[in-house]
Amino acid sequence: MYNYYLAIVLAPLAAAIVAGLFGSTIGRAGAHWITIVAVGVSCALSLLVLNNMFWGGYESENISVYTWAVTDGLRMEVGFLVDRLTALMMAVVTFVSLMVHVYTIGYMHDDPGYQRFFSYISLFTFSMLMLVMSNNFLQLFFGWEAVGLMSYLLIGFWFKRESAIFANLKAFLVNRVGDFGFILGIAGVVMFTGSLDYAEVFASADSVAAQNIEVFSGSPWNAMTLVCILLFIGAMGKSAQAPLHVWLPDSMAGPTPISALIHAATMVTAGIFMVARMSPLFELSETALAVVIVIGAITAFFTGLLGIVQNDIKRVIAYSTLSQLGYMTVALGASAYGAAIFHLMTHAFFKALLFLAAGSVIIALHHEQDIRKMGGLRKYMPITYWTALIGSLALIGFPGSSGFFSKDLLIEAVRESHWHGQGAVYWIAYLSVLLGVFVTALYSFRMFFLVFHGEERMDAETRSHVHETSAVVTVPLILLAIPSAAIGWFTVQDVLFDNYFGDSIVVNSAHDVLGHMGEAFHGSMALFLHSVQTPVFWLAAAGAFTAWFLYLKRPDIPATIKDRVSGLYNLLDRKYYMDDLYIKGFAAGGRSIGNMLWHVGDEVVIDGLIVNGTANTIGKLAGVMRQIQTGYLYTYAFAMIIGLTMLLSWLIWFR
């Protein structure tokens, strides 16, 4: 299988290099063909690998590709660990990426940077594959930063736009704050285990958990807790968990295909994947898991609320991504890693679908993104309408859809995670994911109704041009709609309860909520039939109904609410003032510190007082000394006599 793995990784890389460096030679068609074929090959081989793992009984493989460097006893390698977790991620990443590649032909049709864009998204795919297929922390960090770089380049793809180049810098820096924690976490792993290799690190995990480190003298911390929290800070950056979530909504400044790629299959899933991959470590620190679950819960609920007040179609979906990532993180914190990855997978399909559907609408309306200027598109764009409906239903967890199985069971797992105790942590997590269901349904269907139903609010000129988009756009929509609708039915049993992940995910038996739930699980049909008895179903239905009532039936009410509770509205509209805090607080603060250190530290103290001060003092001293150099012989003779006298006296009296 080694050659397959190499081909999976290298095909997109090679295609990206050709499309990037020789784009003008191979032309637009050449660029999209070579990258699509390459990612297609990757996808086909990934599906084959997944097939072999799933049904073929293939074992996981841990292979070294080459030695990056060895020094001081530390081996730094590049290699692949392909187990069931990795195989699933590879399939999701390459499949969504392939859909995005095809879709891009339509979306970027008129863009002068066509070849560059294909080069970037292929390279993005390569980076993400390196990340998920890594067998060690070094390569993990490489992939981690490489997806960061690619998102920087892609968000800022339209580099003439101020909003784009602001957003990409912001995304990169906020991610770097996360990476700051992440690299310290990796350094901690090396410190306590002496290795970067997953297998070796996991093997010595128990000894790490038995050690303490005094970060502040006098208060020893458990080494594993420290390492896990530091690693999780990295995940907070990449997977946009509060308070490092601020980069993600702004990243909508990039072209829509890239929003789908960043928000569905790559980049934001990296943090979730990483924590699942590190389950042998996180399982040994309940403190770290508590941090994970609380951060996830806060993100899931509060960012969902923000989605309700957004008017940019892509931003609504972006906030929904944040909220869903929060769900996954909560599942991680509940030790239901399988549920997190399962939701990651279904989310990858339906979120990519929603973004691409939004992109389809945006194309049809000539790059209009404001949902207040849409409406009634159902009759003009039937394929987009139906696929968007499937995506929205999956997002809110409509019974039978893929999102239903992943979300319902995720919430159930959180409810079952009693080992967190019945204290605040448990209730914060459970209530957040439960109430989040209502919020999700509300913002999803608010958008859906405003875009596809109701009165047509675009101007007449635009309306006359609206029509369904071309096949390169609609075919990916359909291909994504199929798994969004159906994949849950067929995989939930295997992935969640039949120990699909095997030993790629380690769960402490006391935390094993999924195993516990598996005993009561009787197949997809039973879960489907049972759905109407759960609060999740009724909350989702209430949310969708509220959206219908407020935005189709009585559209005057939202405006009234907005006026009545303007304080709350402003709080949401300004995104809890987080951006203001970062920009006016941290960024401006950093610049002031820089200015102070530069002008006061360097210019006044070091140069002014010490360097030039010394020079000036020497200059003045020289001026005084110059007075002695009169040029008259008698002055020198006099000086010599005095000197000689002093020297002689010293010799006589003191020797």
Next chain:
Amino acid sequence: MDFSQNILSILIWLPIAGGLLLLAIGDDNDVQSSRSMTMRIVALGMSALTFIVSIALYKWFDNGTSAMQFVERVSWIPALDVYYYLGIDGISAPLILLTTFITPLVVIAGWDSIKVRPAQYFAAFLILEGLMIGVFAALDGLLFYVFWEAMLVPMFLIIGVWGGARRIYATLKFFLYTFLGSVLMLVAFIYLYGLTGSFDLFEFMNVPLGMTAQRLIFIAFLLAFAVKVPMWPVHTWLPDAHVEAPTGGSVILAAIMLKMGGYGFVRLSLPIVPDGSAYFAGLIIALSLIAIVYIGFVALMQKDMKKLIAYSSIAHMGFVTLGFFLLWSISSGTGAGLGATGGMVQMVSHGLISGAMFLCVGVLYDRMHSRQIADYGGVANTMPKFAAFMVLFSMANAGLPGTSGFVGEFMVIIASFKANFWYAFLAATTLVLGAAYTLWMVKRVIYGEVANDKVADLEDLNQREFFVLAVLAFAVLLIGLWPAPLVDMMNVTIEHLMQQIGQSKL
């Protein structure tokens, strides 16, 4: 052809002879004249030949020993027992290769952008190359000192003759700062000569020294090397020197001359006064961390691109000194060697990246005659190829994995976590600060709408510029993706060094 017995002498004297030849050829004011052309071809040929010879050095170099290789030892001043004594190990070899690699690129970069006295300009660089290789190869204290000081002269001239408006202030500051430090190094050498009766560096390393003597010698060395690195707070000459220096001068200054300081620490301070080094290690670590954090903030606010890169150099060199002095804070196992290796890799990598960054600024300066960030904006619209290189090198400067900038920082951060959590914490702030100051500059210079008519008229890289940047990009990526060849060169030597300085000389 086996000239391995004299390869170091060839590497030193070949470029110097080339420089003298250039002076003999001279030039006229017409850049297009055949004499001018001959002169340039000789300059390029000599520097390229030196690089080719250094490839032989790389091929013949034995990674498996920490002993000095290619040793040449001839009596030079018998009365003082001074030898012309050369030899290299895994610490000096990579730096010599860096020197021979960068110099031809500087010659190509200055090909026709130098209009005033080009023959003397190129001669200065070739002579400087020979002297710098001499510093890295010298094993006799006096010889080392001679190369060390002689090196200042061509650099002084490069900044003083071909520099910008405030070049006199900058050259004086540069000269006084560095000279003051190195005179104390000479005093230390003379003291050690008094004890051993020789200037042989190995004699210096083997002679037992009391604690007071070690401390004083360490301070003398520290002043010499800290200025060169430069370490906070003796760094303020660097931004001034860079701003006034011509592009080639900045490249050599950043890429190689700063490495003299780091090299001095590993070659002299650590092995000659290990107990003194241990005593002051905490101070050095503190100064290094201040450099990383403090200078990172200062770099953020720079309005002049060259100053920004100069400050970023200081912050990056902080990793070098940090890595070298972690040994005593690490109790056992992996770490000390990792830190020192990281410091060495960082030196080589910084040589490539800062060199490339200064060349990028040079490309812009040649066209717009401004280094001010505010004068630019939207350069990517008119210079897409240049923009691609600039973004690549900026990412390398920000320590992105896959580029050489990551390798050293990664090793040093890991090693410093082992020493103390807070060392690693402060060092890792470079991930945020380094990205912030570098990419903010990129945003303002490269991205955005075309800012003004001058930017609109910019022409993209010519073939010559493209070649230079492409070669550097290749090297930056190669070391980033596969540092093993570089690291393997150093491993045994650094292992030996760690053992050596682990033993007290009291």
